[in-house]
Amino acid sequence: SHEHAHPMAECSNNGICERQIGQCTCFEGWEGLSCERRACPNACSGHGICASMKEQAMMSNALPLSNNISHYGATDKTKAGIAWDYDYMYSCVCDSSWSVGLDRGEYQVPEYFEPDCR
Secondary structure (H helix, E strand, O other): OOOOOOOOOHHHHOEEEEOOOOEEEEOOOEEOOOOOEEOOHHHHHHOEEEEEHHHHHOOOOOOOOOOOOOOOOOOHHHHOOOOOOOOOOEEEEEOOOOOOOOOOOOOOOHHHOOOOOO
16 A cells, blocks of 8 residues: 555564564664664664654754754654654764863764764
8 A cells, every 4th residue: 555665574574573472583773572663873872862753853953854843744644643654764863962072161063973973
């Protein structure tokens, strides 16, 4: 159907089902109970949070992605939070308040972080 990205699959085709315990073991780069979402690189190096694109669309500090636009996407489905990818794509929102070897009172400009907030 035009409303689904792919058919249902065991562990979202991104992991191996451990049938004895009823849990998925996700492949590298995937996480979640059914390996349904992308993992953030290097767990954001401890200098940020891992957030979905939907969450980032509502964050004022998720530059350069948004400027607090209060919704994800531009269609009725994405605005309603039912787009197939709204909770699938995750990335780091880096915390620019941590010291990175700059002078006292200076902070890292968000656009200069690596994808894992280094």
